[in-house]
Amino acid sequence: MTGHSKVASLVGAAWRRLLVLLIGGLVAIPYGAILIWGVALWTGDDIAWYARWSSIAVAALLIVPATLPVTRALERTVASQLLDSVVAEPRARATFADTARGALFFAGHIASGGILIVGVAFVFPLLAVLIGDALGDKETGAELMRDAFAVSVVDHATALVLCAVASVLIVAFTIGAGYLLPWYATLLLGPSRDEQRARDAEEASATRRRGALARDVHDSVGHALTVTTMQAIVARRTMESDSDAARAALSEIERVSRSAVAELDYVLSVLRDREAARDDHAPNRRTLGDVALLAEETRAAGFSVELCLDGDPERLPASLGREAYRVVQEGVTNALRYSATPCITIEIVVGRDQLSIRIDNDTEAIRVIDGRGLTGLRERVSVLGGECQIDVSDGRWRLAATLPTHGPAGGAA
Numbered sequence: 001m002t003g004h005s006k007v008a009s010l011v012g013a014a015w016r017r018l019l020v021l022l023i024g025g026l027v028a029i030p031y032g033a034i035l036i037w038g039v040a041l042w043t044g045d046d047i048a049w050y051a052r053w054s055s056i057a058v059a060a061l062l063i064v065p066a067t068l069p070v071t072r073a074l075e076r077t078v079a080s081q082l083l084d085s086v087v088a089e090p091r092a093r094a095t096f097a098d099t100a101r102g103a104l105f106f107a108g109h110i111a112s113g114g115i116l117i118v119g120v121a122f123v124f125p126l127l128a129v130l131i132g133d134a135l136g137d138k139e140t141g142a143e144l145m146r147d148a149f150a151v152s153v154v155d156h157a158t159a160l161v162l163c164a165v166a167s168v169l170i171v172a173f174t175i176g177a178g179y180l181l182p183w184y185a186t187l188l189l190g191p192s193r194d195e196q197r198a199r200d201a202e203e204a205s206a207t208r209r210r211g212a213l214a215r216d217v218h219d220s221v222g223h224a225l226t227v228t229t230m231q232a233i234v235a236r237r238t239m240e241s242d243s244d245a246a247r248a249a250l251s252e253i254e255r256v257s258r259s260a261v262a263e264l265d266y267v268l269s270v271l272r273d274r275e276a277a278r279d280d281h282a283p284n285r286r287t288l289g290d291v292a293l294l295a296e297e298t299r300a301a302g303f304s305v306e307l308c309l310d311g312d313p314e315r316l317p318a319s320l321g322r323e324a325y326r327v328v329q330e331g332v333t334n335a336l337r338y339s340a341t342p343c344i345t346i347e348i349v350v351g352r353d354q355l356s357i358r359i360d361n362d363t364e365a366i367r368v369i370d371g372r373g374l375t376g377l378r379e380r381v382s383v384l385g386g387e388c389q390i391d392v393s394d395g396r397w398r399l400a401a402t403l404p405t406h407g408p409a410g411g412a413a
Contacts, residue, residue: 016082017178023078024113025120032114034058065106069094072102072189075109079185088199090191098192105188112177119170127163134160208383215326215376217267224260226333227297228253234302252300287321288313288348288355291328295346298332304343305332311350316405323384324355324403330377331359331399355386355405361397 038055041047065071072094076087090098133140133156191199235249286293295307313321328346335344347358374390377399381388386403 013084014178016084017181018116018174020078020082020109020181021113021116021174021178024109024111025115025117026113028110028114028117031062031110034062063103066103067099071106072099075102075105075185076189079182079189083182083185085182085185087185087190088196090195095192101188101192105184108184112173115170116174119167119174123163123166123170127160127167130156130160130163211379212383215380217264220263220329221260224256226336227256230302230336231256231300248300252297256297285322286325287318288316288324288328288350289321291325291346291348294325294329294332298336298344303336306345308345308347309350310348313348313350316350316355320355320384320403320405323380324357327357327377327380327388327401327403328359330374330380331357334374334399335359335361335397351405353405355403357399357401357403359399 034055038059041052041055073089076089079085079087094102129140190196231249231253235246235253238245238249291309291313292307295305298305313324316324328348332344332346343361345358345360347356347360349356377390378388381401381403384403386401388399388401391398391400
């Protein structure tokens with residue numbers, strides 16, 4: 001943004017905030033008139049008691065608009081449109097505290113606007129008259145002040161000083177009110193602190209959920225595409241020489257594709273409908289106990305896979321088992337992608353307090369790209385409270401991950 005555009009933006013924001021104050025001033029005019037009327041009733045002579053107390057009744061009625069939900073909604077609209085502040089609309093029914101906060105903002109809005117209107121309609125013009133009197137040796141302004149405030153003695157110098165001080169205070173107050181208006185609008189018109197904390201927690205949960213879904217889609221679909229591509233190569237190479245092998249490869253392509261489509265359909269349904277996030281709506285997801293099937297599928301694609309499993313993965317919580325399977329799956333997928341002739345070793349140790357996963361590609365990696373897959377893998381391990389190391393040395397691709405069995409994911413089945 002250039003300097004000119006910054007200045008234009010600041011001037012525009014200042015004018016919009018001034019407009020908000022003027023709106024409050026216009027609303028304050030009838031309140032001010034009734035206040036003057038009430039003071040006149042209580043300070044005047046020979047005024048009937050019921051006339052004086054009627055001003056109290058009218059003042060009580062004037063409090064009602066400040067407590068109405070529609071007033072709070074209108075103030076939120078003004079704040080959102082003119083103050084460049086996003087004031088979230090409360091979801092729950094307004095409590096007494098919410099109503100009080102809205103009424104406080106309404107009162108402050110009309111009070112600050114009323115002060116500005118007094119300055120624009122009376123103080124600033126009077127100051128101009130007083131300055132003109134000083135230049136022309138007249139006392140018109142002083143006479144106006146004596147008539148307005150019902151004081152018997154106000155000389156020109158005193159009137160000029162008082163009016164100048166009042167003008168400076170009004171300008172300073174207006175600038176301060178305009179500067180603080182967005183903050184007060186968010187504080188007093190938005191959700192309560194408890195509701196905001198609940199919203200923040202819900203948004204954080206939704207963000208975590210979207211991240212988990214993104215990782216699941218990448219891992220499942222990415223693995224499926226890698227496996228189907230390799231199976232398609234197998235089918236093409238063996239179509240003439242070994243029809244049984246070609247048919248087996250095509251069957252594997254069909255199975256993996258159906259599984260990936262089911263996973264993708266589940267993720268899309270979750271994005272459309274939160275209820276679909278329940279486990280009973282999820283497709284048949286694999287856990288670490290199914291890692292042998294993953295090894296068999298990789299072997300079926302024509303690649304060497306050695307699996308060493310120490311411990312019983314079935315004793316792991318279901319959530320940890322599913323996430324650990326995804327870690328192994330993404331590790332195998334990357335080993336397949338980054339080597340011309342993969343020869344994969346998978347070592348899994350299920351300990352009492354720790355789960356260790358190690359994947360080595362024993363042949364030289366032709367390339368390694370640290371893209372979304374590896375980033376998602378690190379995120380997945382981090383969410384589980386574990387540690388992950390991905391290393392390429394001596395031309396070999398290695399993944400080492402350790403996960404607590406009683407950590408953030410271990411406690412949730």
